[in-house]
Amino acid sequence: MIEVNDIHKSFGDTHILKGISTVLEKGKTNLIIGQSGSGKTVFIKCLLGLFTPDKGTISLDGKIYSQLSAREQRNLRQDMGMVFQGSALFDSMTVEGNVMFPLEMFTNQSRSEMQDRANIVLERVNLVDAHKKYPSEISGGMQKRVAIARAIVMNPKYLFCDEPNSGLDPRTAIIIDNLIQEITKEFDITTVINTHDMNSVMEIGEKIVFLKHGIKEWEGTKDEIFKTDNEAVTNFVYSSELFKKVRQMYIEERN
């Protein structure tokens, strides 16, 4: 669980995060949504410890990053998996090499132990025959699976995903969303996903935090987002005709 208490972050005179508080829950997919420039990336970078908030605290299961020693910070960082936008795989490494990379960086395991662990996570993301392939030889959806396998190879407590669906077709995007959600539940991870994808909100939005101009404008679940009268949320989420119709049908079904 990640508890965020009244965090502020400025760059120079520009106040970007203006007092955000929320709880990001363990074993759940927590989605951060909001317009471009609303502060989602800055917020996630604060959670990752890449930015230090000017005010307020972030507690990861009781550990406050800025209060830890360098060694404790390094240990905490090993509990964090990250799926970057666009997968960010190393092109010169095989799929297996990419997945083994964090183990090489952070552990003293033997090569065969690392290969065994890489095999387990590659199987978990349903990639069994791609070990020796290079990223350029596999599809975008498969690259995402490799990125997820790499993010979970260290058995993280926290999984951060930045636009995990960008560049994927809608069907593959749903498969990736569902995979992230299944892994979150299976390993009881606190997963935080920065997304623009309203399909993801409807599919896996167990907790949704809506940011607007650096403020938490709204939070709730995917069911609550159908019912909310918050104009900023409805304008953002239901900006497409398709989603307006989905919402209408949902409201009619429940009346």
Ligand SMILES: Nc1ncnc2c1ncn2[C@@H]1O[C@H](COP(=O)(O)OP(=O)(O)OP(=O)(O)O)[C@@H](O)[C@H]1O
């Ligand atoms: N390192 C930085 N230095 C100065 N300003 C920054 C820095 N990082 C982000 N900002 C500013 O903070 C604001 C919020 O940016 P952020 O990237 O968090 O938005 P976002 O909601 O993630 O947008 P998008 O959906 O387009 O990725 C922007 O005005 C941006 O220019």
